[in-house]
Amino acid sequence: MNLFVVGDVHGCFHTFKGLLDQHWNPDKERLVQLGDLIDRGNDTPGTLLLAKELKKRYGANAVFLMGNHEYEFSQHIENGPNEYWLPQCGFATLDQLRSANMGLQEVAEWISELPLVWENEHVMISHAGIADQVEFPFEEGNEIGVLWNRTPLKNIGRLQIIGHTPCKSGRPEYEETSHSWNIDTGAYRKVAMSAIRVTTLGEVLEIVQFNVDPRDVSEND
Template identity: 45%
Template sequence: MSLFIIGDVHGCFHSYLKLMDHWEPKTETLIQLGDLVDRGNFSPLTLRLAFEIKKVFKNSVHFLKGNHEQMMINYLQGEDHSDHWLNNGGKETLEQFKKENLNPESYLGWLSSMPLFWENKNVVVSHAGFSGIGSPLDLDNTDGVLWNRKSLVNLGKLQVIGHTPLVDGRPEFQSSSNSWNIDTGAYKGHCLTGIKLKKDGTFLETISIPTITKDYNSTSSQFHTGLIKSSIEGKSRI
Protein backbone atom coordinates (compact mmCIF):
# COMPACT_ATOMS: atom_id res chain seq x y z
CA MET A 1 0.00 0.00 0.00
CA SER A 2 1.29 3.46 -0.86
CA LEU A 3 0.69 6.40 1.48
CA PHE A 4 -1.60 9.41 1.20
CA ILE A 5 -0.73 11.89 3.96
CA ILE A 6 -2.93 14.93 4.60
CA GLY A 7 -1.80 18.10 6.35
CA ASP A 8 -3.53 20.37 8.88
CA VAL A 9 -7.24 20.65 8.01
CA HIS A 10 -8.29 23.11 10.75
CA GLY A 11 -12.02 22.84 10.19
CA CYS A 12 -11.87 23.42 6.43
CA PHE A 13 -14.44 20.71 5.79
CA HIS A 14 -15.35 21.35 2.15
CA SER A 15 -11.72 21.61 1.09
CA TYR A 16 -11.07 18.38 3.02
CA LEU A 17 -13.88 16.61 1.19
CA LYS A 18 -12.45 17.71 -2.15
CA LEU A 19 -8.96 16.51 -1.23
CA MET A 20 -10.39 13.18 -0.07
CA ASP A 21 -11.65 12.61 -3.61
CA HIS A 22 -8.01 11.86 -4.44
CA TRP A 23 -7.71 9.02 -1.92
CA GLU A 24 -7.75 5.48 -3.33
CA PRO A 25 -8.67 3.21 -0.38
CA LYS A 26 -7.79 -0.04 -2.15
CA THR A 27 -4.20 1.00 -2.81
CA GLU A 28 -3.40 3.77 -0.30
CA THR A 29 -3.09 4.00 3.45
CA LEU A 30 -4.57 7.32 4.60
CA ILE A 31 -2.74 9.29 7.30
CA GLN A 32 -3.85 12.69 8.61
CA LEU A 33 -1.20 14.35 10.75
CA GLY A 34 -3.37 16.25 13.24
CA ASP A 35 -5.11 19.58 13.75
CA LEU A 36 -8.45 18.61 12.30
CA VAL A 37 -10.13 21.26 14.46
CA ASP A 38 -10.14 25.03 15.16
CA ARG A 39 -9.52 28.11 13.00
CA GLY A 40 -11.83 27.17 10.11
CA ASN A 41 -15.62 27.31 10.06
CA PHE A 42 -16.52 23.63 10.17
CA SER A 43 -14.65 21.82 12.94
CA PRO A 44 -17.63 19.62 13.99
CA LEU A 45 -18.14 18.44 10.41
CA THR A 46 -14.46 17.77 9.93
CA LEU A 47 -14.18 15.81 13.17
CA ARG A 48 -17.30 13.79 12.47
CA LEU A 49 -16.16 12.89 8.96
CA ALA A 50 -12.78 11.71 10.25
CA PHE A 51 -14.45 9.68 13.00
CA GLU A 52 -16.81 7.97 10.55
CA ILE A 53 -13.99 7.25 8.07
CA LYS A 54 -11.97 5.61 10.84
CA LYS A 55 -14.94 3.44 11.81
CA VAL A 56 -15.40 2.21 8.25
CA PHE A 57 -11.80 1.72 7.14
CA LYS A 58 -10.21 0.90 10.52
CA ASN A 59 -6.58 -0.22 10.06
CA SER A 60 -6.05 1.42 6.67
CA VAL A 61 -6.69 4.90 8.11
CA HIS A 62 -4.69 6.73 10.78
CA PHE A 63 -5.62 10.05 12.35
CA LEU A 64 -2.78 11.45 14.44
CA LYS A 65 -3.05 13.84 17.34
CA GLY A 66 -2.10 17.48 16.81
CA ASN A 67 -1.60 20.21 19.37
CA HIS A 68 -5.13 21.53 18.75
CA GLU A 69 -6.61 18.12 19.55
CA GLN A 70 -4.53 18.05 22.72
CA MET A 71 -5.69 21.54 23.74
CA MET A 72 -9.29 20.45 23.12
CA ILE A 73 -8.78 17.32 25.23
CA ASN A 74 -7.27 19.34 28.07
CA TYR A 75 -10.21 21.73 28.04
CA LEU A 76 -12.88 19.02 27.93
CA GLN A 77 -11.16 17.21 30.79
CA GLY A 78 -11.10 20.39 32.89
CA GLU A 79 -7.31 20.63 32.77
CA ASP A 80 -7.04 23.90 30.83
CA HIS A 81 -6.86 26.48 33.59
CA SER A 82 -5.60 29.34 31.40
CA ASP A 83 -8.17 29.11 28.57
CA HIS A 84 -5.35 28.10 26.24
CA TRP A 85 -7.68 26.30 23.86
CA LEU A 86 -10.42 28.94 23.97
CA ASN A 87 -7.88 31.59 23.00
CA ASN A 88 -6.53 29.51 20.10
CA GLY A 89 -9.70 28.76 18.18
CA GLY A 90 -11.54 26.71 20.78
CA LYS A 91 -14.15 29.36 21.55
CA GLU A 92 -15.33 29.42 17.95
CA THR A 93 -15.18 25.61 17.74
CA LEU A 94 -17.45 25.31 20.79
CA GLU A 95 -19.89 27.75 19.19
CA GLN A 96 -19.93 25.61 16.05
CA PHE A 97 -20.70 22.48 18.09
CA LYS A 98 -23.52 24.34 19.82
CA LYS A 99 -25.02 25.45 16.48
CA GLU A 100 -24.94 21.87 15.24
CA ASN A 101 -26.48 20.62 18.49
CA LEU A 102 -23.53 18.27 18.94
CA ASN A 103 -21.65 17.46 22.11
CA PRO A 104 -17.86 17.68 21.64
CA GLU A 105 -17.38 15.39 24.62
CA SER A 106 -18.76 12.52 22.54
CA TYR A 107 -15.44 12.56 20.66
CA LEU A 108 -13.23 12.85 23.75
CA GLY A 109 -12.41 9.14 23.99
CA TRP A 110 -11.42 8.94 20.34
CA LEU A 111 -9.36 12.12 20.46
CA SER A 112 -7.52 10.88 23.54
CA SER A 113 -6.69 7.57 21.83
CA MET A 114 -5.13 9.20 18.76
CA PRO A 115 -1.47 8.20 18.34
CA LEU A 116 1.29 10.81 18.27
CA PHE A 117 3.03 9.33 15.23
CA TRP A 118 2.85 6.69 12.52
CA GLU A 119 5.86 4.97 11.02
CA ASN A 120 7.14 2.14 8.91
CA LYS A 121 10.76 1.26 8.06
CA ASN A 122 11.18 4.26 5.77
CA VAL A 123 8.69 6.96 6.77
CA VAL A 124 7.61 8.60 10.01
CA VAL A 125 4.65 10.96 10.21
CA SER A 126 3.87 13.24 13.16
CA HIS A 127 2.27 16.60 13.74
CA ALA A 128 5.30 18.79 14.48
CA GLY A 129 8.28 16.51 13.97
CA PHE A 130 11.29 15.25 15.91
CA SER A 131 13.66 17.97 17.11
CA GLY A 132 15.99 15.76 19.15
CA ILE A 133 15.35 17.93 22.21
CA GLY A 134 13.83 16.27 25.26
CA SER A 135 11.34 13.44 25.12
CA PRO A 136 9.58 13.67 21.73
CA LEU A 137 6.39 12.03 23.01
CA ASP A 138 6.04 14.15 26.16
CA LEU A 139 2.74 16.00 25.69
CA ASP A 140 4.14 19.03 27.51
CA ASN A 141 7.48 19.18 25.71
CA THR A 142 7.39 22.34 23.60
CA ASP A 143 10.02 20.73 21.36
CA GLY A 144 8.14 17.42 21.09
CA VAL A 145 6.08 16.05 18.23
CA LEU A 146 2.97 18.05 19.21
CA TRP A 147 4.50 21.51 19.56
CA ASN A 148 7.95 21.70 17.97
CA ARG A 149 8.83 24.62 15.72
CA LYS A 150 12.60 24.11 15.76
CA SER A 151 14.63 22.44 13.03
CA LEU A 152 14.16 18.70 12.69
CA VAL A 153 16.84 16.09 13.19
CA ASN A 154 17.55 13.60 10.44
CA LEU A 155 16.17 10.26 11.65
CA GLY A 156 17.51 8.23 8.75
CA LYS A 157 14.02 8.00 7.33
CA LEU A 158 11.66 10.46 5.68
CA GLN A 159 9.69 12.69 8.06
CA VAL A 160 6.35 14.21 7.08
CA ILE A 161 4.99 16.95 9.35
CA GLY A 162 2.64 19.93 9.49
CA HIS A 163 2.00 22.34 12.38
CA THR A 164 3.92 25.36 11.05
CA PRO A 165 2.00 26.98 8.16
CA LEU A 166 4.16 27.77 5.15
CA VAL A 167 3.85 31.40 4.15
CA ASP A 168 3.65 30.77 0.40
CA GLY A 169 1.10 27.95 0.67
CA ARG A 170 3.46 25.40 -0.92
CA PRO A 171 4.68 22.13 0.65
CA GLU A 172 8.38 22.22 1.40
CA PHE A 173 11.08 19.56 1.39
CA GLN A 174 14.19 20.00 3.57
CA SER A 175 17.07 17.80 2.45
CA SER A 176 19.12 18.33 5.63
CA SER A 177 16.46 16.68 7.80
CA ASN A 178 14.97 14.58 4.97
CA SER A 179 11.54 16.00 5.75
CA TRP A 180 8.39 17.40 4.19
CA ASN A 181 6.25 20.11 5.78
CA ILE A 182 2.78 19.91 4.21
CA ASP A 183 0.93 22.50 6.31
CA THR A 184 0.01 24.93 3.54
CA GLY A 185 -2.23 27.18 5.62
CA ALA A 186 -5.71 25.97 4.70
CA TYR A 187 -7.42 28.15 7.30
CA LYS A 188 -5.47 31.17 6.08
CA GLY A 189 -7.14 30.83 2.68
CA HIS A 190 -4.15 29.23 0.94
CA CYS A 191 -4.70 25.54 0.29
CA LEU A 192 -5.01 22.10 1.87
CA THR A 193 -2.29 19.68 0.83
CA GLY A 194 -1.82 15.94 0.68
CA ILE A 195 1.34 14.11 -0.31
CA LYS A 196 1.51 10.69 -1.94
CA LEU A 197 4.48 8.41 -1.30
CA LYS A 198 5.43 4.85 -2.01
CA LYS A 199 5.73 2.86 1.20
CA ASP A 200 9.53 3.15 0.92
CA GLY A 201 9.23 6.95 1.05
CA THR A 202 9.67 7.57 -2.67
CA PHE A 203 7.84 10.75 -3.63
CA LEU A 204 4.91 10.34 -6.01
CA GLU A 205 3.00 13.65 -6.02
CA THR A 206 1.54 16.45 -3.98
CA ILE A 207 -2.09 17.47 -4.31
CA SER A 208 -3.07 20.94 -3.15
CA ILE A 209 -6.69 22.06 -3.03
CA PRO A 210 -7.22 25.85 -2.86
CA THR A 211 -9.21 26.51 0.29
CA ILE A 212 -12.90 26.84 -0.49
CA THR A 213 -13.99 30.31 0.61
CA LYS A 214 -16.81 29.28 2.93
CA ASP A 215 -14.38 27.17 4.95
CA TYR A 216 -12.54 30.23 6.24
CA ASN A 217 -14.56 33.32 5.32
CA SER A 218 -18.18 32.64 6.16
CA THR A 219 -20.47 32.73 9.17
CA SER A 220 -22.42 29.75 7.83
CA SER A 221 -21.89 26.36 9.44
CA GLN A 222 -24.94 24.37 8.43
CA PHE A 223 -24.48 20.67 9.13
CA HIS A 224 -24.24 18.58 5.97
CA THR A 225 -24.89 15.01 7.12
CA GLY A 226 -25.62 13.94 3.55
CA LEU A 227 -22.18 15.02 2.35
CA ILE A 228 -20.49 12.92 5.02
CA LYS A 229 -22.64 9.87 4.31
CA SER A 230 -22.23 10.05 0.53
CA SER A 231 -18.47 10.56 0.79
CA ILE A 232 -17.95 7.50 2.98
CA GLU A 233 -20.32 5.31 0.99
CA GLY A 234 -18.56 6.31 -2.20
CA LYS A 235 -15.16 5.32 -0.82
CA SER A 236 -16.55 2.04 0.53
CA ARG A 237 -17.64 1.02 -2.95
CA ILE A 238 -14.24 1.62 -4.52
Protein backbone atom coordinates (compact mmCIF):
# COMPACT_ATOMS: atom_id res chain seq x y z
CA MET A 1 0.00 0.00 0.00
CA ASN A 2 1.49 3.32 -1.08
CA LEU A 3 1.65 6.40 1.15
CA PHE A 4 -0.13 9.67 0.45
CA VAL A 5 1.55 12.23 2.69
CA VAL A 6 -0.04 15.66 3.17
CA GLY A 7 1.78 18.72 4.48
CA ASP A 8 0.67 21.38 6.96
CA VAL A 9 -3.08 22.08 6.76
CA HIS A 10 -3.47 24.92 9.29
CA GLY A 11 -7.26 25.03 9.44
CA CYS A 12 -7.71 25.15 5.66
CA PHE A 13 -10.62 22.71 5.68
CA HIS A 14 -11.96 23.19 2.16
CA THR A 15 -8.51 22.93 0.63
CA PHE A 16 -7.68 19.81 2.64
CA LYS A 17 -10.95 18.11 1.76
CA GLY A 18 -10.61 19.04 -1.90
CA LEU A 19 -7.07 17.68 -2.02
CA LEU A 20 -8.16 14.38 -0.50
CA ASP A 21 -11.31 14.06 -2.60
CA GLN A 22 -9.41 14.58 -5.84
CA HIS A 23 -6.06 12.92 -5.17
CA TRP A 24 -6.18 10.35 -2.35
CA ASN A 25 -7.23 6.78 -3.11
CA PRO A 26 -8.12 5.29 0.29
CA ASP A 27 -8.48 1.79 -1.15
CA LYS A 28 -4.86 1.72 -2.27
CA GLU A 29 -3.05 4.31 -0.16
CA ARG A 30 -2.42 5.07 3.48
CA LEU A 31 -2.96 8.74 4.32
CA VAL A 32 -0.35 10.34 6.56
CA GLN A 33 -0.86 13.99 7.51
CA LEU A 34 2.31 15.28 9.13
CA GLY A 35 0.90 17.67 11.72
CA ASP A 36 -0.34 21.25 12.11
CA LEU A 37 -3.96 20.52 11.28
CA ILE A 38 -4.99 23.49 13.40
CA ASP A 39 -4.51 27.28 13.66
CA ARG A 40 -4.27 30.17 11.20
CA GLY A 41 -6.90 29.14 8.65
CA ASN A 42 -10.62 29.86 8.92
CA ASP A 43 -11.88 26.40 9.94
CA THR A 44 -9.91 24.52 12.56
CA PRO A 45 -13.14 22.84 13.83
CA GLY A 46 -14.07 21.49 10.40
CA THR A 47 -10.53 20.29 9.83
CA LEU A 48 -10.48 18.41 13.13
CA LEU A 49 -13.88 16.85 12.52
CA LEU A 50 -12.77 15.67 9.09
CA ALA A 51 -9.62 14.13 10.57
CA LYS A 52 -11.66 12.35 13.24
CA GLU A 53 -14.11 11.06 10.64
CA LEU A 54 -11.31 9.73 8.43
CA LYS A 55 -9.60 8.09 11.39
CA LYS A 56 -12.84 6.41 12.40
CA ARG A 57 -13.57 5.22 8.86
CA TYR A 58 -10.11 4.10 7.77
CA GLY A 59 -8.36 3.28 11.03
CA ALA A 60 -4.64 2.64 10.56
CA ASN A 61 -4.87 3.82 6.95
CA ALA A 62 -5.56 7.40 8.06
CA VAL A 63 -2.68 8.64 10.19
CA PHE A 64 -2.48 12.09 11.75
CA LEU A 65 0.77 13.15 13.38
CA MET A 66 1.30 15.80 16.02
CA GLY A 67 2.71 19.15 14.95
CA ASN A 68 4.01 21.98 17.08
CA HIS A 69 0.66 23.78 16.86
CA GLU A 70 -1.17 20.78 18.32
CA TYR A 71 1.45 20.68 21.05
CA GLU A 72 0.96 24.39 21.80
CA PHE A 73 -2.81 23.91 22.01
CA SER A 74 -2.49 20.98 24.39
CA GLN A 75 -0.06 22.93 26.57
CA HIS A 76 -2.59 25.75 26.82
CA ILE A 77 -5.39 23.42 27.89
CA GLU A 78 -3.31 21.33 30.28
CA ASN A 79 -1.05 23.94 31.87
CA GLY A 80 -2.93 27.23 31.74
CA PRO A 81 -2.56 30.26 29.46
CA ASN A 82 0.02 29.73 26.73
CA GLU A 83 1.24 33.29 26.33
CA TYR A 84 3.32 32.44 23.26
CA TRP A 85 0.56 30.66 21.34
CA LEU A 86 -2.46 32.81 22.24
CA PRO A 87 -1.57 36.06 20.41
CA GLN A 88 0.07 34.20 17.54
CA CYS A 89 -3.06 32.24 16.57
CA GLY A 90 -4.54 30.76 19.73
CA PHE A 91 -7.24 33.34 20.40
CA ALA A 92 -8.69 32.84 16.91
CA THR A 93 -8.57 29.05 17.18
CA LEU A 94 -10.28 29.05 20.57
CA ASP A 95 -13.00 31.35 19.23
CA GLN A 96 -13.57 29.03 16.27
CA LEU A 97 -13.82 25.96 18.49
CA ARG A 98 -16.21 27.62 20.93
CA SER A 99 -18.39 28.89 18.07
CA ALA A 100 -18.57 25.31 16.77
CA ASN A 101 -19.46 24.04 20.26
CA MET A 102 -16.42 21.79 20.35
CA GLY A 103 -15.19 20.92 23.82
CA LEU A 104 -11.63 22.13 24.31
CA GLN A 105 -10.75 19.31 26.68
CA GLU A 106 -12.06 16.74 24.22
CA VAL A 107 -9.93 18.24 21.47
CA ALA A 108 -6.88 18.21 23.76
CA GLU A 109 -7.47 14.55 24.60
CA TRP A 110 -7.67 13.65 20.90
CA ILE A 111 -4.47 15.59 20.21
CA SER A 112 -2.66 13.87 23.08
CA GLU A 113 -3.06 10.54 21.30
CA LEU A 114 -1.42 11.71 18.07
CA PRO A 115 1.91 10.02 17.34
CA LEU A 116 5.09 11.97 16.64
CA VAL A 117 6.21 9.82 13.71
CA TRP A 118 5.10 7.27 11.16
CA GLU A 119 7.91 5.07 9.98
CA ASN A 120 8.98 1.83 8.37
CA GLU A 121 12.36 0.49 7.25
CA HIS A 122 12.56 2.92 4.33
CA VAL A 123 10.55 6.03 5.25
CA MET A 124 10.23 8.28 8.30
CA ILE A 125 7.53 10.95 8.41
CA SER A 126 7.42 13.60 11.11
CA HIS A 127 6.46 17.22 11.46
CA ALA A 128 9.93 18.77 11.48
CA GLY A 129 12.38 15.92 11.00
CA ILE A 130 15.41 14.39 12.69
CA ALA A 131 17.99 17.15 13.09
CA ASP A 132 21.63 16.50 12.33
CA GLN A 133 22.77 17.51 15.83
CA VAL A 134 19.80 16.41 17.94
CA GLU A 135 20.29 14.23 21.02
CA PHE A 136 16.67 13.66 22.06
CA PRO A 137 14.57 14.07 18.89
CA PHE A 138 11.32 12.81 20.42
CA GLU A 139 11.15 15.20 23.38
CA GLU A 140 8.11 17.34 22.58
CA GLY A 141 9.61 20.51 24.00
CA ASN A 142 13.02 20.12 22.34
CA GLU A 143 13.58 23.09 20.02
CA ILE A 144 15.42 20.85 17.54
CA GLY A 145 13.16 17.85 18.09
CA VAL A 146 10.68 16.45 15.59
CA LEU A 147 8.03 19.07 16.45
CA TRP A 148 10.18 22.21 16.25
CA ASN A 149 13.36 21.68 14.28
CA ARG A 150 14.43 24.22 11.67
CA THR A 151 18.10 23.18 11.52
CA PRO A 152 19.67 20.92 8.86
CA LEU A 153 18.40 17.36 8.87
CA LYS A 154 20.38 14.21 9.47
CA ASN A 155 20.68 11.57 6.78
CA ILE A 156 19.19 8.62 8.64
CA GLY A 157 19.52 6.17 5.78
CA ARG A 158 15.82 6.46 5.03
CA LEU A 159 13.67 8.96 3.19
CA GLN A 160 12.47 11.69 5.56
CA ILE A 161 9.27 13.58 4.75
CA ILE A 162 8.62 16.72 6.79
CA GLY A 163 6.75 20.02 6.89
CA HIS A 164 6.85 22.80 9.51
CA THR A 165 9.00 25.32 7.60
CA PRO A 166 7.22 26.69 4.49
CA CYS A 167 9.28 26.17 1.35
CA LYS A 168 10.45 29.50 -0.05
CA SER A 169 9.90 28.26 -3.60
CA GLY A 170 6.23 27.55 -2.94
CA ARG A 171 6.82 23.97 -4.08
CA PRO A 172 7.93 20.84 -2.20
CA GLU A 173 11.71 20.75 -1.96
CA TYR A 174 14.11 17.81 -1.96
CA GLU A 175 17.36 18.04 0.01
CA GLU A 176 19.87 15.51 -1.28
CA THR A 177 22.32 15.63 1.63
CA SER A 178 19.70 14.50 4.14
CA HIS A 179 17.59 12.57 1.60
CA SER A 180 14.48 14.49 2.67
CA TRP A 181 11.42 16.16 1.23
CA ASN A 182 9.81 19.23 2.80
CA ILE A 183 6.19 19.45 1.65
CA ASP A 184 4.98 22.48 3.63
CA THR A 185 4.11 25.03 0.95
CA GLY A 186 2.23 27.54 3.08
CA ALA A 187 -1.46 26.80 2.59
CA TYR A 188 -2.41 29.48 5.11
CA ARG A 189 -0.32 31.96 3.11
CA LYS A 190 -2.55 31.31 0.07
CA VAL A 191 0.27 29.53 -1.79
CA ALA A 192 -0.75 25.86 -2.06
CA MET A 193 -1.35 22.72 -0.05
CA SER A 194 0.99 19.96 -1.10
CA ALA A 195 1.25 16.20 -0.85
CA ILE A 196 3.67 13.52 -1.96
CA ARG A 197 2.81 10.02 -3.11
CA VAL A 198 5.51 7.46 -2.30
CA THR A 199 5.87 3.70 -2.13
CA THR A 200 6.60 2.02 1.18
CA LEU A 201 10.15 1.59 -0.16
CA GLY A 202 10.53 5.37 -0.33
CA GLU A 203 10.22 5.76 -4.10
CA VAL A 204 8.56 9.05 -5.01
CA LEU A 205 5.68 8.53 -7.43
CA GLU A 206 4.10 11.98 -7.60
CA ILE A 207 4.17 15.48 -6.16
CA VAL A 208 0.70 17.00 -5.79
CA GLN A 209 -0.09 20.69 -5.34
CA PHE A 210 -3.60 21.93 -4.70
CA ASN A 211 -4.72 25.54 -4.93
CA VAL A 212 -5.93 27.11 -1.70
CA ASP A 213 -9.69 27.55 -1.49
CA PRO A 214 -10.40 31.27 -0.85
CA ARG A 215 -12.91 30.32 1.85
CA ASP A 216 -10.04 29.07 3.99
CA VAL A 217 -8.02 32.26 4.34
CA SER A 218 -9.23 35.75 5.17
CA GLU A 219 -8.49 38.56 2.74
CA ASN A 220 -6.44 40.49 5.28
CA ASP A 221 -4.19 37.52 6.11
